């Protein structure tokens with residue numbers, strides 16, 4: 001039986017990542033899964049990549065990881081995000097760029113490969129952000145396993161769908177906004193899309209770093225929030241010459 005720590009959207013925020021790794025060591029975690037966006041936005045991309053590779057057994061590539069390797073992908077990003085992509089590309093050496101380039105887009109894990117991992121959306125949905133029931137209903141069409149783990153929205157969330165019905169509509173989906181430290185028990189007659197929230201740039205108005213633990217024995221998905229030194233992360237962002245908005249938003253979790 002496994003207890004997976006699920007981390008996502010670290011975005012070069014070393015202070016947040018270190019706080020999450022420290023908290024994780026108290027949670028009897030057996031494996032670490034990273035759902036991508038290790039870099040982009042924050043001032044410590046190389047350090048975050050090294051730590052993530054050191055501690056994770058499974059890593060998938062996020063859109064910021066991809067854009068750092070192939071800046072044409074940053075064309076769709078907003079100004080601050082694009083600026084951070086070029087900054088990140090400048091500070092990373094060839095080994096780090098190669099490591100990001102080698103990351104797979106999807107991964108499977110768990111007993112019988114029951115867990116599918118992807119950074120954003122498992123299906124060609126109108127937006128790659130699986131943030132509401134309507135998009136989740138479409139996203140489930142890309143999942144053949146009981147559980148899909150994804151990030152990208154920077155908001156912890158669980159979507160539950162009936163096992164067999166396809167295609168799904170929004171009213172068939174139940175959405176949970178997980179309270180931190182409260183177990184959500186995944187039923188074995190339903191399918192799930194679970195998002196652990198963001199380690200390095202939460203956007204649910206809670207500035208604490210977010211990650212989750214999924215326990216295959218109890219079938220519980222639990223979101224954890226961890227305080228970290230936001231002021232230090234902001235100062236490092238400013239010192240790196242990254243856009244001010246990227247420092248400001250850390251304090252308000254937006």
Ligand code: ZN
Nearest residue numbers: 009037064152
């Ligand atoms: Zn992200």
